[in-house]
Amino acid sequence: MIRQSHSDSPAAKPSAPEPRPPAAGAPSWAVGTFRGYDAGERTTVEVTVLQGGSVTGTAGSRAFAGSLEDRRLIAGTHHFRIERVGNGFIATDENDSRHQVVFSLVGPGDAQLPR
Numbered sequence: 001m002i003r004q005s006h007s008d009s010p011a012a013k014p015s016a017p018e019p020r021p022p023a024a025g026a027p028s029w030a031v032g033t034f035r036g037y038d039a040g041e042r043t044t045v046e047v048t049v050l051q052g053g054s055v056t057g058t059a060g061s062r063a064f065a066g067s068l069e070d071r072r073l074i075a076g077t078h079h080f081r082i083e084r085v086g087n088g089f090i091a092t093d094e095n096d097s098r099h100q101v102v103f104s105l106v107g108p109g110d111a112q113l114p115r
Helices: none
Strands: 031-037 043-049 054-059 062-067 072-075 079-086 088-093 100-105
Touching: 031 088, 043 072, 043 100, 054 072
Parallel strands: none
Antiparallel strands: 031 043, 031 100, 043 054, 054 062, 062 072, 072 079, 079 088, 088 100
16 A cells, blocks of 8 residues: 655645725715815925825926825825815825815816726
8 A cells, every 4th residue: 555645745725815805995075186285385286086096196397196095195205184174175294284285176076097
């Protein structure tokens, strides 16, 4: 009788990682194109937020990209907490609460990810 060694036995298959729930993305009221004035940077800022949370924008003549998930906006190198106000929001810098930008909706609130 020939015995099979452990090295001949089929290798145990690694378990598949548990699926992660999809990211929450941007709240519906924060989807669209918004404009505000950043007094600290002395420039007009425009941001476009898509349903999935992707953000693109300009600060003066500089373009930036970022993301918005729940109430946290990452815009280039700046990180903000946002709070809904009227048809827009106030973005408060996480590192300096005196650095705030008030944004108002200027474009459609139905911006979507490309299909």
